[in-house]
Amino acid sequence: MSVAGGHPGDVLRAHAPIGLSVKSLGNGALWLAAFLSGFVIEEPAPYELYMALLCVVWLACGLRLRREFGPLIICLMLFVTGGLASVPLANEFGEAAMYIAVTGFLAITSIFYAAILADDPGRFRIIQNGYTISAVFVSAIGIAGYFHLFPGAEYFTLYDRARGTFQDPNVFGPFLVLPALLLIQTLLRNSVLKNLHLLLPLTVLLLGIFLSFSRGAWGVLFAGVLVVYFLALVTEQSNRRRTRLVMLGIAGVLAVFALLAAALSIDTVAAMFEQRARLVQDYDSSRLGRFARYALGFQLVMEHPLGLGPLGFRNYFPEDTHNVYLKGFTTYGWLGGTAYIALALWTICAMVPLLFKSRPWTAFTQSVFAVLVAHLILSAIIDTDRWRHMYMLYGLAWGMIATDRIERRRFRLSGINYQKGRASAD
Numbered sequence: 001m002s003v004a005g006g007h008p009g010d011v012l013r014a015h016a017p018i019g020l021s022v023k024s025l026g027n028g029a030l031w032l033a034a035f036l037s038g039f040v041i042e043e044p045a046p047y048e049l050y051m052a053l054l055c056v057v058w059l060a061c062g063l064r065l066r067r068e069f070g071p072l073i074i075c076l077m078l079f080v081t082g083g084l085a086s087v088p089l090a091n092e093f094g095e096a097a098m099y100i101a102v103t104g105f106l107a108i109t110s111i112f113y114a115a116i117l118a119d120d121p122g123r124f125r126i127i128q129n130g131y132t133i134s135a136v137f138v139s140a141i142g143i144a145g146y147f148h149l150f151p152g153a154e155y156f157t158l159y160d161r162a163r164g165t166f167q168d169p170n171v172f173g174p175f176l177v178l179p180a181l182l183l184i185q186t187l188l189r190n191s192v193l194k195n196l197h198l199l200l201p202l203t204v205l206l207l208g209i210f211l212s213f214s215r216g217a218w219g220v221l222f223a224g225v226l227v228v229y230f231l232a233l234v235t236e237q238s239n240r241r242r243t244r245l246v247m248l249g250i251a252g253v254l255a256v257f258a259l260l261a262a263a264l265s266i267d268t269v270a271a272m273f274e275q276r277a278r279l280v281q282d283y284d285s286s287r288l289g290r291f292a293r294y295a296l297g298f299q300l301v302m303e304h305p306l307g308l309g310p311l312g313f314r315n316y317f318p319e320d321t322h323n324v325y326l327k328g329f330t331t332y333g334w335l336g337g338t339a340y341i342a343l344a345l346w347t348i349c350a351m352v353p354l355l356f357k358s359r360p361w362t363a364f365t366q367s368v369f370a371v372l373v374a375h376l377i378l379s380a381i382i383d384t385d386r387w388r389h390m391y392m393l394y395g396l397a398w399g400m401i402a403t404d405r406i407e408r409r410r411f412r413l414s415g416i417n418y419q420k421g422r423a424s425a426d
Contacts, residue, residue: 027126029054030116034130038138038175040388041165047388052105055112068402069114071350072394075343076107079328082336083310090309099310099331106388110395117399118406124364127396132179136201138164139176139208146211160272162211170382173209173217174375175389180205181224181367188232188248189363203259210263213276216382220374227370231355293317297326307333324379331385344376347394350401357404365400372397 033054036047065073083100090096116123142164145156156164166172183202186195209217229249236242264270300308300316308330313321321327329337351369359365372393375384384390 026058027123029057030123031126031130034127035134037131037389037392038134039165040171041163041167045388048105051109051112055108058112058116063112063115064119065111065115066118066402066406068405069111069118069398071346072114072343072398073111075339075346076110078339079332079336079343080104080107082307082332082334082339085335086307086309086312086331086333088309089304089306090312091315092311096310096312102386106386106391109388110391110398113392113395114398114402117396118402121361121400121403124361124396124400128179128182128364132182132201135176135179136204138166138172139204141165142172142208143204143211160268161213161276162208164208169212170214170216171387173212173214174220174378174387176205176209176212177217177220177224177374178367178371178389178393180209180221181228181370182364184225184252185228185232185363185367188229188245192248206256206259207263210260211269213272215276216378220371220378223374223377224367224370227373228366231366231370235356293319293321294323294326297321297323297330301326301329301334301337304330305334307331307336320383322381322383324382324384327383327385343394347397347401348373348376351397354400354404361400361403368393368396368400 033047033051036045036050039046040048080100080103083103087093087096087100113127116127141156142162144150145153145164146162148154156162158167158169161169162172163169164172166175180202183198183205186198187202206221209221229245233242233245236245264273296317297313308315310331313327313330321330325337325341328340332340348369351365351372354365355362355369375390375393378384
């Protein structure tokens with residue numbers, strides 16, 4: 001966090017040990033925030049309570065809202081404003097107001113992560129470490145729950161699917177994808193032999209994603225791996241290392257098939273996989289199923305500029321939207337729905353140039369980009385509006401975007417060519 005434009009310890013430069021301890025305390029608090037993001041099985045979750053306190057404390061210490069991530073702030077403000085305008089239309093005013101209040105809080109957490117990284121991009125390592133350890137831990141809990149490895153383990157399953165410390169397997173699975181990609185990135189870019197210890201946590205994450213039996217999570221993982229692997233190939237300049245990447249890709253595919261074969265050798269796993277692997281489920285194609293609700297829902301949107309009110313969609317249909325873009329217009333009105341689509345497109349377009357720049361955080365940026373793009377595609381068939389890690393992804397993305405813009409401005413003001421300046425800095 002910045003205090004008067006610097007890090008927490010900067011105001012104590014004359015007392016270096018104290019300054020270092022303050023900075024370490026701040027970094028530890030940030031690590032804990034990333035770690036707690038995996039524990040949302042009950043509401044209010046520990047993550048929410050902790051983030052509420054952390055945001056207040058760090059804002060009081062001088063966290064700066066920079067213009068470089070202004071689009072994130074503006075789009076989220078318009079999104080929440082659309083929701084507030086829609087609240088009076090809801091049947092249950094109190095419930096609707098609380099719904100939008102939670103959205104507003106999650107928007108603040110997104111801005112918090114952007115500000116944290118814009119202030120010090122090196123903090124990505126802290127967030128990455130906390131998130132990865134959390135994901136491996138909750139994935140292990142989900143796996144143990146699925147196989148009933150301890151008394152009461154069924155609490156961590158739902159509909160015979162692993163859910164870990166989440167309310168829904170469809171959130172649990174996608175949450176695990178980013179740390180899985182980060183581990184894969186390390187194996188792709190560095191010596192596999194020197195990183196053999198990463199194979200165990202990666203296996204735990206992949207098995208957790210599989211046992212969530214979430215088609216969305218499988219799709220996010222598949223799309224994410226394709227993106228980071230493609231980026232690794234096109235940004236690698238050495239033919240020898242490019243050949244190595246091809247061999248690793250082949251080995252990775254064979255390893256996945258081996259793991260899949262081992263898992264499907266268990267009858268209960270095979271039966272659930274056969275059921276969940278169908279592209280279209282009964283609840284998708286029924287008369288008022290998921291796909292039918294899309295068309296009917298967008299017809300309603302055209303007649304209600306302010307939306308239907310938070311949670312108002314269920315007054316017309318037996319189930320929720322299962323489409324975050326439709327949800328944007330029905331819950332947050334035309335203003336909120338448009339603002340959300342603008343945020344999604346703006347974020348992706350702003351991130352693309354960062355993917356091909358050599359930075360210490362390039363692999364992290366590429367992984368965030370891959371997972372965010374996959375989530376935005378998934379959002380067309382699943383309602384990701386209240387996913388805590390989705391707001392974190394937006395914050396991390398804009399933190400990296402802001403970092404690049406700050407660097408550019410700094411070099412421009414100093415009269416140094418940006419690319420030459422970066423080359424010498426690297």
